Amino acid sequence: MSDSFRVEVDHSVCAGHGRCYDLAPSVFEPDDDGFATVTGTSFGTDVLPELTAARRNCPEQAITVTPLEG
Template sequence: MRVLIDSGRCQGHGRCYDLAPDVFGEDDEGYGTVIGDGSVSPGEEPHARLAASNCPERAIDIEGAAR
């Protein structure tokens, strides 16, 4: 699975990098960023999903997730 952050929707609440620090980071202004190319290891998938579901602006998109 792969994650993306829509920078136009992100408001910098920081929940993504608090909940999944191995998947998300923050820029100099506190907005969420994706670490690397956005690929998520199987062990981090639950954390990435939790971060996405806790984003108030729904700025995190998940691609290629098995349902």
């Protein structure tokens, strides 16, 4: 398992339900219009449980989590 992950939100399908920033506030926050933004460029395994919950609960499947090499 990788020690760090990149997180992306596909803004073309994000509908702004807010489940991601409710479930993973250390990874996501709302923009001025209520759509999800990612709070950093990479994240460690410490946030993986909440990140996994956010990804699984996104109705539009707009969240991508990619392990980083190295």
